[in-house]
Amino acid sequence: MAPVLEFENVTKEYRSFPRRRLRALDKFSLRVEAGEIFGFLGANGAGKSTAIHLAMGFMRPTSGTGRLLGEPFGHARARRRVGFLAENVALYHRRAERLVRFYGALNGMGGSHLEKRARHVLEMVGLQDDLKRNVGKFSRGMLQRVGLAQALVNDPELLILDEPTSALDPLARVAVRELLLRAREAGKTIFLSSHLLSEVELVCDRVAMLHHGRLVRLGRTADLLQASEQTEIVARGIAVTCFAGAVARDGIVSFSVSTSAQRAAMEQVWSLGGEIVSVSPLRRSLEDIFLEVTAGPQSTRGGVH
Amino acid sequence: MKPVLLIAINFAREQRWPIFVLLLWVLLLAFLGLVTDIRHDREDLLLLFKYVAVYAVVFSIFFGGSAIYNERRSRRIVSVLSKAVGRQQYLSGLVLGVTLACAIYCFALGMTGSWTLGEAGFPVSQVWFLMLCLVAACTLAGTVALTFSTFLNPFFAAGATAVVLGLPALASHTMGPQWAYVIPVWELALTVIRASFDSPGTASWFLIEQAVAQTVAFWLLSARIFSYVDIAVAVE
Numbered sequence: 001m002a003p004v005l006e007f008e009n010v011t012k013e014y015r016s017f018p019r020r021r022l023r024a025l026d027k028f029s030l031r032v033e034a035g036e037i038f039g040f041l042g043a044n045g046a047g048k049s050t051a052i053h054l055a056m057g058f059m060r061p062t063s064g065t066g067r068l069l070g071e072p073f074g075h076a077r078a079r080r081r082v083g084f085l086a087e088n089v090a091l092y093h094r095r096a097e098r099l100v101r102f103y104g105a106l107n108g109m110g111g112s113h114l115e116k117r118a119r120h121v122l123e124m125v126g127l128q129d130d131l132k133r134n135v136g137k138f139s140r141g142m143l144q145r146v147g148l149a150q151a152l153v154n155d156p157e158l159l160i161l162d163e164p165t166s167a168l169d170p171l172a173r174v175a176v177r178e179l180l181l182r183a184r185e186a187g188k189t190i191f192l193s194s195h196l197l198s199e200v201e202l203v204c205d206r207v208a209m210l211h212h213g214r215l216v217r218l219g220r221t222a223d224l225l226q227a228s229e230q231t232e233i234v235a236r237g238i239a240v241t242c243f244a245g246a247v248a249r250d251g252i253v254s255f256s257v258s259t260s261a262q263r264a265a266m267e268q269v270w271s272l273g274g275e276i277v278s279v280s281p282l283r284r285s286l287e288d289i290f291l292e293v294t295a296g297p298q299s300t301r302g303g304v305h
Numbered sequence: 306m307k308p309v310l311l312i313a314i315n316f317a318r319e320q321r322w323p324i325f326v327l328l329l330w331v332l333l334l335a336f337l338g339l340v341t342d343i344r345h346d347r348e349d350l351l352l353l354f355k356y357v358a359v360y361a362v363v364f365s366i367f368f369g370g371s372a373i374y375n376e377r378r379s380r381r382i383v384s385v386l387s388k389a390v391g392r393q394q395y396l397s398g399l400v401l402g403v404t405l406a407c408a409i410y411c412f413a414l415g416m417t418g419s420w421t422l423g424e425a426g427f428p429v430s431q432v433w434f435l436m437l438c439l440v441a442a443c444t445l446a447g448t449v450a451l452t453f454s455t456f457l458n459p460f461f462a463a464g465a466t467a468v469v470l471g472l473p474a475l476a477s478h479t480m481g482p483q484w485a486y487v488i489p490v491w492e493l494a495l496t497v498i499r500a501s502f503d504s505p506g507t508a509s510w511f512l513i514e515q516a517v518a519q520t521v522a523f524w525l526l527s528a529r530i531f532s533y534v535d536i537a538v539a540v541e
Contacts, residue, residue: 056386079387079390080388084387086380086383088380102311106390107388108307150384
């Protein structure tokens, strides 16, 4: 099956006077498959938005190619099947319902279908009571929800979301998370760029991490989180001082050791007269991986030449 | 065609306040028509009519020169171009939007002019012919400004437009009248400025045709340039 979004050796350099070049993306390759929620992570300035803007055709790559829903980047025909929400969403000041209809009409929709669809997506994002209000008077969170509604109005095959929940309260975040999961169940593909690692951890099937324009991690979220060299051992009947870094609670002692030292640690527990309660590979969080990745030396930057 | 129309209407809507301010001048003309003796003050009315008409050309340069910049600065361009809208369609929408904004103004001016100047003895058909010249001049001037604004900021785009519109006018005075047909904004504006009760306007349809043809040429050029421009980066 052809990928819905594909970058092939894409490099993007920003040029400014005099002869300065900033490489935002460096030989970046990535394939996003149909039907998955794909998390796209990286620190500020890592190149996430540049990659998204290239995919949407807002800019051209310095070198390399890419395809969006089978069409080269920049094709208007492909964008008809895409829903896009930009970071710092900016919309025209008019009534929410009219605005969503305007964006739907730009995608070739019309008539009563568009009217119904506009109402439906605004209800989906919880703005059913604000259909007639001018978005110029909306809070940032509400604007983000209208932005999400305009991205959904054409019932897109691929949703590209750049920080979709950054301005939302916890309740709205949960609602958006559920909306994304429902969209995946309906066979949609979601490309999600976010700084909210806990959100990404909860919904994404695969994750890519970008650092200074280079892809530094790519894999299934579950695999990345379990790819740990540490094992957690929980035991009882031993003193907390027996193992370095051990923590005791209600007579239960837990500590972690490297996987290679796991057997020796278990034998030590038994030799001390203790009982093993559980042994499990230590799960890492995306935050741990993210910090590990972004703590790399600055010299890896594609950089200012 | 539908996205082009939507973008054009949206552009005119976004420019509603400048258009409203322009329309205040038309209201002033209408007010003078009401309170003065039209027959007696007809030269003054015609002078005001000409002034108010020429403002439209100046405004069309500002409309065209700032359209892309404003859309980029507000980031709204991203929400439009993320839809099934090509760059050429977007530019076409802006050209049509500038034309629409100027046409609204010229229509209001034409209506008021027909009434006030018509009462004073100026041929009504000639008022509308002058408005047609004005719309053609505005559209061409706006498109030239839009072309420059694809790669310059609004200030330099307006300056470059003034030079490009002014040079053929200068050349037509120094090197021969054939230069008047090159970007004929000045020549079309002169048609309005020279209009009098004795000679209500002598512009040829050829000049209007030239303006339309050159608008298309600048529109194609601007679309070509704009297709290579990165639009998502900060403009400041």
